[in-house]
Amino acid sequence: MARGTRRKLHFSKLYSFVCGRSKFEVDHSQIGGPGFSRVAYANAPDCSEAGNLNYGSNYVSTTKYTLATFFPKSLFEQFRRVANLYFLFTAFLSFTSLAPYSAVSIIIPLIVVIGATMLKEAIEDWRRYRQDIKVNNRKVELYHGSSTFGFTEWKNLRVGDIVKVEKDNFFPADLVMLSSSYEDGICYVETMNLDGETNLKLKQSLEVTSGLQADSSFQNFKMIIKCEDPNASLYTFVGTMEYEDQEYPLSPQQLLLRDSKLRNTDYIYGVVVFTGRDTKVMQNAMNPPSKRSKIEMKMDKLIYLLLFSLVVVSSVGSVVFGIISSDDLQVGKVKRWYFRPDDSSIYYDPKRAAVAAILHFLTAIMLYSYFIPISLYVSIEIVKVLQSIFINQDIQMYHEESNKPARARTSNLNEELGQVATILSDKTGTLTCNSMEFIKCSIAGIAYGHGFTEVERAIARRKGSLSIENEQSKENHEQAKPAIKGYNFDDARIINGNWVYEPHSDIIRMFFRLLAICHTAIPEVDEETGKISYEAESPDEAAFVIAARELGFEFYQRTQTSISIHELDPVSCKHVEKSYKLLNVLEFNSSRKRMSVVVQDDEGKLLLFSKGADSVMFEKLGKGGRGFENKTKEHMHEYADAGLRTLVLAYRRLDEEEYKSFNKRFMAAKNSITTDRDEKIEEVADSIERNLILLGATAVEDKLQNGGMKQIIITLDGPEIIHLEKDGNKEAIAKVSRDSVLYQINEGKKLLSSSNTESFALVIDGRSLAYALEDDAKNLFLQLAVGCASVICCRSSPKQKALVTRLVKAGSGKVTLAIGDGANDVGMLQEADIGVGISGAEGMQAVMASDIAISQFRFLERLLLVHGHWCYRRISLMICYFFYKNLTFGLTLFLYEAYSSFSGQPAYDDWYMSLYNVAFTSLPAIALGVFDQDVSARFCLKFPMLYQEGVQNLLFSWLQILSWMFSGVCNGLTIFFFCTTALQHRAFRKGGEVIDLEVLGATMYTCVIWVVNCQMALSISYFTLIQHMVIWGGIALWYLFLLAYGAITPTLSTSAFMVFVEGLAPTPAYWIITLFVVIATLLPCFIYLAVQMRFFPMHHNMIQWMRFDGHADDPEYCQVVRQRSVRPTTVGVSARVDATVSQLARKVHDMVHLPP
């Protein structure tokens, strides 16, 4: 028995997927110390020690508020905005007799506005709460003692509980796995909800517990698990398990994370270690970074400006008021006796004019609150939510294959999408669809495979090089057999076992063997057809294994300790089964840029197989292994030019002694739990990965995403594109010394300044970038980069990506957009003004960190050019309009006050005023913000130059804003003076009645409503039924209100009682004045628009004209227009294309002229 256990242990030690399997070592001494204090008493929930620990329940709440905190917390959020705070201040003041109008009429709009925002918050939170309830009430089987498991709800779980999770169910908490339905205690886990990766991950329980496979096994089960405190790192876990008086180390391999799913395994048993908030997934759950758009920040400035001018106006009014008032009561002489200045309250006391003036200042602050649009924030919020719904609903941004529509994760940045000046794009998975095809390889210095890549094809098509086309079509003709996904290799010398006749057949065999062995893929055999498919971590890896399979090295089984392949034996020409003992896997990571495996073949020979990026691999070659180095490099160069991803393959033999010492050190490193564990492992791995023998190189094509990437790149030529490549294949500035980088930057700048017609592309690799990003060089680098049409940074690390993003963002001050799909893009996405995540194959991390998620890069075009442009235009116009309409209204109030000796008397009834922002004018503005289109989507895409309006911020420049405000001031002036002059002091109707305050107020108000709504009608260029309804409806609503308000008892309507029915409606003068004032006020604006539209058109006007003239459907004309919007490029994309084409042409030429 004892022997058996030892044997098992021995085996599992070999299985290198499992880290930290060996005996417990001193490194775990941290357990129990700070940061590692968690203790779980399994199956002893009621024992006193467990009770003392008091870890949180498994109830998970993702809501932002609770019932108790909702009001204080959301109110606090609301009043953090200075405008809202100001309104709150006026609301408090309005209860004093300082208020120029009734308190209710100022509080109700505030309540409506704040209430609407809070309602939105509440609804969002309610949805989250419902979701929580659903999740928390899921059922799981819990051990009840006495060998029975019973169902309980997730929320009831506690730390230390033993649960049984069945196939295809989610894990309810973070569990330490004890055993599974498999003998060896493995299970498969799908972590889609955590990182979006769909491939299955293998987890394995500790050897000692893997026998607990029945419900009854837990009869007398006792265990203490000590581990690290809750943290957010999904891929680390440190702990120990005390079981049967023995301590065993625990690793991430035993940890099953909440929200991941059990697959391909009938059931598992596990002990709960982290519950609820403490689980890794919840620790990871963070709110998307809150970003604010530039327009909103500018708007805040505008609000401050208005608040400032409000204070100025109020002070002026107060000073005048003070002077006039003090004049009323001179020594022994009363002037305006009808105010009784001799017996006055403090609000108007000539004897204490200074105090009265200060109090009047507060009154004025309240009166002029109409300068500040109270409903602006809430309107913007409503509008943005609706805009995001439109983005989400856009059928043309829905990707059928992945079943994913676009998703705006935050609505804050809609208008920012219309202002993007720089795009930083990840390449792999973003520009490409991350589906790899094995297409070429170079073995022993000989290049195999003659398929054409998409890049080559595209160039051929572009240049009309028929020979390639013909070649291509011929090839297509020959290729009758169904294509295999991930495999597009064709070379008669290799396929169908022909490789055995090639000169270096032993090397070729080793090459394919390496492909079949050096990976972490898991085979899956289809039971019906016997076909094998692979679950691989990356598509590259899958492509290699598939290629190996197709070439006769079929990898068909992976156990803990071995890899089995069907191998073509060169001697017998038959497939023989071969099994390799898998000793160690030295995993891939972005800093190592390589992976290796150590295996033992059936003859007992120890082999190290290694594959990795050329930059690291060539350094690792031994003296004897460099035989084909130059040839291989040359081939790789060609592959890179054809847009292929390359990897270098190498191997070496190990002798027993060397391996033993390595393994010892490697295990030690793996089992340490110190912070430098990774470095230690790397160091050890590095020590064995040397003196390699070069086998060759592979070339995998990373397929471009559908939809003509080339076209997008041309279309988006306006915004500069900065690619950040992960595994770049572009020629890099290879010199890495700092000085040379500086020198080259300076040279580049000189080159730029010397020619002003051409545009340049800058290519820089990760190592040079490190120097370029240093403090002294970075500004130079930025200047150079900004001068170039496109910048390509290859082989840059995630951190460098983020740094470049920050540099560009800070340096240019323009809006930057980062787009990426992988976890390595997260930093970049969060750093950029807008992060767009591609919900592609590489997982959900990028999407979780992004502001907007799309499923294909090509949708970016529509997102920016259509939605971005529209949203930008809508929001900027809406904000301008808001300020305009409030200035117009506020100015009439101010002027009237001036005519009432600055006493703070409003011209209008309280309710007219409070409904102005809320009812009569807000809906058209919201409709503008949601529906307006200057140009239809088709034309937005057709004429990308339109996008420059956003990049140059033409619609929300200070000039634009101030001219709107100027227009508001002018309109206010004309309305007031025309109305007062036209009504005069004389009789205004047949009956001889004269106007009074009420009549003047209602007439002026009518004019304001008309003018402001008609101005809206003039400004928008898209009238649907909705626009008509809200604009004319707003005006109609005013008349209806006037009728209704005038009809109720004078107790409530006071002076507005029957003012319309009796005073205004039967009076011709009222109608004539309205017509005149409205037309006369809008006339200047109309003239301006007519002239500007015709003689100084903006971009969108141009396109409107084209549509009107019918030119827009003339393809030739459009081509001319489009060409104008594209910068002539002689360096960069097209130049590269040219170079490659000439190179290819030469090749074709050779092929044609040389005798075969």
Add this chain to the structure above:
Amino acid sequence: MNPRGDSTSGSDGAAEPRRKSKKPRYSRFTQQELPACKPLLTPAIVVTTFAFIGIIFIPIGLLSLSASGQVVEIVYQYDTDCIPEQMQNDKVAFIQSSMTNKTCTRTLTVPKNMEGPVHIYYELDNFYQNHRRYVKSRSDKQLRSKASETETTNCAPEATTSDGSVIVPCGLIAWSLFNDTYSFAVNSKIIEVNKKNIAWQSDKEHKFGSDVYPKNFQMGGLIGGAKLNASIPLSEQEDLIVWMRTAALPRFRKLYGRIETDLATNEQITVTIQNNYNTYSFEGKKNLVLSTTSWIGGKNDFLGTAYLTVGSLCLFLSMGFIILYLLKPRTLGDPSYLSWNRNPDGHY
């Protein structure tokens, strides 16, 4: 054992929504393709609009002007006129003294035939009825019903008399009620002044109670303006009702009464003015106005002139734009319009 876990039907249905298509449903609304009219300020529209405005405005202007022209108006400023020579230097003393004779008789000539009814107004200038202190100084509730007699919240300092009894109507507005009176005679024959129906109907019926009688009015130390007959309910005190409708601007007229008969051209009207109201303290003017009305109201040339001006301006603009459009046709496809690469950065 099923290695791919295809039979997910038994699970909690999490796999179910994954299969469901998330494709947004097509509707013209969600795809922002609603039918819409996209107006463009084309030359035709611009010219037509201007012409149309001109064509509409000019007749309205002419009509207004002619209506205003029909109105005959006599304005007589009597504030200085009605003060004897010797008191000119101290008008305030004159008006405040109870000893002086404030009756003042003048003769006005009718310039044109005035058809009845001829409206009699008093016009005050520099009188701030729209001052907030003044506007607020009233109690609508008290005016409306007897039950709310004690509601005098905003009326101070004219809310109660010195002994604390409530003043009805309270407040500064009522207290400062205009108290000049006019009587008219043509050829020594007194002309009846109709003082009925000079207030808005709604005021009489709904805002001033028929059961509310003046009380303690003008009994305080300082007498403001007119006194009221305590036996007549407020709803019939039309002078008060007219006065209580606060004027919008510092210069205003208020209806005093109507002469129902016609006044012929060159007829001499003898006006007897009781000049009681103090406008001298604040240097306000007082006018007596006799005026007929037309559909546009009183004499008001501004509207007509404004309409004519704007109308003709629009006609002119419409002409101007025609010429402009002919002279300078827009060149479509002008490269300089279309290229946005015009901003040469320093680098290039």
